[in-house]
Amino acid sequence: MIETESLTKRYPRVTALDRLTVGIEPGVTGLVGANGAGKSTLIKILLGLSPATEGTAAVLGLDVATEGPRIRSLVGYMPEHDCLPPDVSATEFVVHMARMSGLPPTAARERTADTLRHVGLYEERYRPIGGYSTGMKQRVKLAQALVHDPKLVLLDEPTNGLDPVGRDEMLGLIRRVHSDFGISVLVTSHLLGELERTSDQIVVIDGGKLLRASSTRDFTQATASLAVEVTDTERHPDGTRAALDAFTAAGLTARADGHLLLVDIADESTYDTVRDAVVALGLGLVRMEQRRHRIAEVFKSKQEKEGGSRDAA
């Protein structure tokens, strides 16, 4: 879908992208980074609107330096900021934007009706946009990015300004853009957590550099663990301690976190080993649940580690 090779963008004062090399597969990809990490700069370059200082990038196999207009006819873009005139209706606005993508008048109207329905705007689409809620406006912004049936959409912080319910709805909609519409998605956010449920792949950039790129499954599977909580008995006044020793003796990797024991899941037999060890000690098993580390935690520990090593160096 997207390939970049040592992509660098230098402005007179800052380096927005620093030798970024990343390959993005079809599907939903989360592009995560703090504000100013270079997300918007990357989008501008991918749309062929801003030349890279060094390096190359290709979108859908087309070179961004030479085939900008062709790329932009096959890609949809939803900006982060407000971009809707308040005095026209969603229908009028999206029809106009469809024509600006080269759709003939009749097709523009049909596609607009379809697209607005798919993003969940019904009767209100004939009313001026000025009266819409933030959630509805975000849907119009998404609709104008989808109306010309692109192969790929670039969504810049689509959940910004939404309440938790609106955020979940928008994330669900983004998931459907790929699963139901078959359109690949590159979605940016400064919040790592909200993209892990939505994305197939996560790319983390910081200071214009690639921090990590891997599939969401890799992120979470590698870190699956089992949370175990046990009772204390007279024979084992500190049941947690006793269980930890027993787990370690049985060859498991475990650590205590307050009253919880976190056991790394090596394979299916881990569950049996834990159960047997607890029974052998005669402890009550209060809780045994599978835990998926949130990406944020992985990311944080990775950063801490890096920060630590950087400090040490």
Add this chain to the structure above:
Amino acid sequence: MPPEPAAAVTAANTPADNSRIHDIGYRHYDGVRLDRSYIRRSLFVQSLRGAYGLGRSAKSKVLPMILFAVMCLPAGIIDAVAIYTHMTKLPLEYTEYALLLQAVIGLYLAAQAPQSVSRDLRFKTVPLYFSRPMERIDYVIAKFGAMAAALFILIGTPLVILYLGALLAKLDFAAQTAGFGKGLLAAALMSLLFGGIGLVLAALTPRRGFGVAAVIALFTISFGAVTSVQAVAFHQGAQTAIGWLGLFSPVTLIDGLQTWWLGAHSHFVGGYGPPNAAAGACYLIVVLGLIAGSFALLMRRYRKVGLG
């Protein structure tokens, strides 16, 4: 790509049933995608219609339509008088009409130029245009063309009314047609010049009010200043200076240019036009330079906008 739901397939095969199937799945678009010239033309038409409030709210139609009516009304009255009093020629030249009603034209430009460009800047719609196949020059051509065309309709329609009236009053056909042609030529130059200046001023600020004020200020102050200084020159007997001073305001530029080039009746103080051929050529060069300059400035203005 996931398989489309069965309902979508059915709906695609039998379009007549569409109205009864509510949950049809996502359908891909396989139709044509037209090129940049279609996109440019679409934006031009949309902007031109917008300049008269068409395709917009009822409120936005009021001012442009009133101003349009105000522009046409005197032409209608002149026609009526010419027909009923059996005049042998119209009481004014075609080229004079726009000069006499310059305040209306200025007001229209002040209201509609910001409408055309400040809105896109203020509501940050510009990035949506540039994330599509069009290039910066397509946007500028469409907006510039639409503003000039809107002005040409405003200035040219009353001339058409005058001309039709003149024909009905059975005035000399050749003379009227020649005058009408000159009037349209001057109107076209005026539309390009005013449209360009108006858009450059309006595009400076996303605030519509500032745009309106800037356009009115530039046109009235420059015209007032030029006319006052011309009056001073007139009293000092400096007739050559009067002819040169006209270079410093948009309205007097058109006035001087048509006086020299089209033999129109000058509205300068004392009726003096550009003093010689060199001065006349200066008017033409300045007008064409300002039109080209406005275009270049607009191109420059949108270079930085990008995705904002």
